[in-house]
Amino acid sequence: MKKEEQKIVVAVDESEESMYALSWCLENLVPHNNKSTLVLLYVKPPPTVYSLDAAGYMFAHDAVAALEKYGSDLVNSVMARAEAVIRNFGTDNTNVERITGSGDAKDVICSTVKKLGADTLVMGSHGYGFFKRALLGSVSDYCAKHAKCPVVIVKHPDDK
Amino acid sequence: MKKEEQKIVVAVDESEESMYALSWCLENLVPHNNKSTLVLLYVKPPPTVYSLDAAGYMFAHDAVAALEKYGSDLVNSVMARAEAVIRNFGTDNTNVERITGSGDAKDVICSTVKKLGADTLVMGSHGYGFFKRALLGSVSDYCAKHAKCPVVIVKHPDDK
Numbered sequence: 397m398k399k400e401e402q403k404i405v406v407a408v409d410e411s412e413e414s415m416y417a418l419s420w421c422l423e424n425l426v427p428h429n430n431k432s433t434l435v436l437l438y439v440k441p442p443p444t445v446y447s448l449d450a451a452g453y454m455f456a457h458d459a460v461a462a463l464e465k466y467g468s469d470l471v472n473s474v475m476a477r478a479e480a481v482i483r484n485f486g487t488d489n490t491n492v493e494r495i496t497g498s499g500d501a502k503d504v505i506c507s508t509v510k511k512l513g514a515d516t517l518v519m520g521s522h523g524y525g526f527f528k529r530a531l532l533g534s535v536s537d538y539c540a541k542h543a544k545c546p547v548v549i550v551k552h553p554d555d556k
Numbered sequence: 557m558k559k560e561e562q563k564i565v566v567a568v569d570e571s572e573e574s575m576y577a578l579s580w581c582l583e584n585l586v587p588h589n590n591k592s593t594l595v596l597l598y599v600k601p602p603p604t605v606y607s608l609d610a611a612g613y614m615f616a617h618d619a620v621a622a623l624e625k626y627g628s629d630l631v632n633s634v635m636a637r638a639e640a641v642i643r644n645f646g647t648d649n650t651n652v653e654r655i656t657g658s659g660d661a662k663d664v665i666c667s668t669v670k671k672l673g674a675d676t677l678v679m680g681s682h683g684y685g686f687f688k689r690a691l692l693g694s695v696s697d698y699c700a701k702h703a704k705c706p707v708v709i710v711k712h713p714d715d716k
Binding site: 551 | 696
């Protein structure tokens with residue numbers, strides 16, 4: 397029944413909670429599957445479409461470039477934090493992959509899980525912003541329903 | 557960070573899916589925590605209140621007794637199936653406890669998790685009936701939001 401190599405996707409973002417979810421995964425799921433592949437998945441929001449007149453063009457161009465720079469700095473910083481968490485656990489024999497997606501987090505997460513044929517998805521219960529969550533429902537709710545594999549929803553221990 | 561003894565609650569019911577969730581748990585969470593306690597939690601629906609006139613009393617009494625008998629047969633059958641699943645995995649050094657609750661499944665599951673100070677809750681994504689789920693939302697949705705620990709939502713592999 398058990399596959400030899402487990403593929404575990406952890407959805408990471410800027411939140412403490414997603415780093416806690418990663419720790420939970422390393423502590424509870426990874427150690428006894430030496431052949432695990434841990435996929436760190438970060439989803440950037442979709443690029444904003446700007447509509448400006450000719451006078452604003454140069455400014456807009458700079459602003460877009462600055463936002464894109466900010467976006468890729470954010471990816472690097474989230475991935476660097478995640479890798480520090482992994483190093484801390486000393487799970488050196490685990491194969492770690494990084495995937496950065498772009499678009500609506502819930503869709504990108506579910507489609508990545510499907511494409512990879514992942515065995516487990518691990519994510520924080522919050523993330524992706526309070527207002528967006530209040531308006532659209534939480535990303536983790538959606539993924540728990542729609543992802544094609546078991547989903548672990550991890551809450552930050554302080555958030556009880 | 558890691559506690560020595562992990563307490564894992566698995567919510568079991570009549571569904572194939574909940575047995576699959578138990579298997580997932582035995583396969584992925586239990587083996588590398590030898591000191592785990594696995595709590596099998598089954599929630600019976602709350603007893604129905606009957607309002608009948610005197611003529612119907614004897615019948616009602618028999619019917620209630622029959623329903624109660626049916627309910628406890630169901631508990632025994634679900635627990636027996638769960639224990640067969642556990643035996644199949646040969647995890648004899650895992651401490652197994654059985655808890656039968658009564659009431660609204662989502663409330664009983666969350667309050668049991670809290671009372672036991674459980675480390676992880678594992679459950680199927682469905683269970684507790686299609687119509688009830690359509691009307692009231694799924695039990696697993698509620699628990700993923702409200703249980704005071706990480707929650708694993710396991711879907712039956714055929715249900716993709």
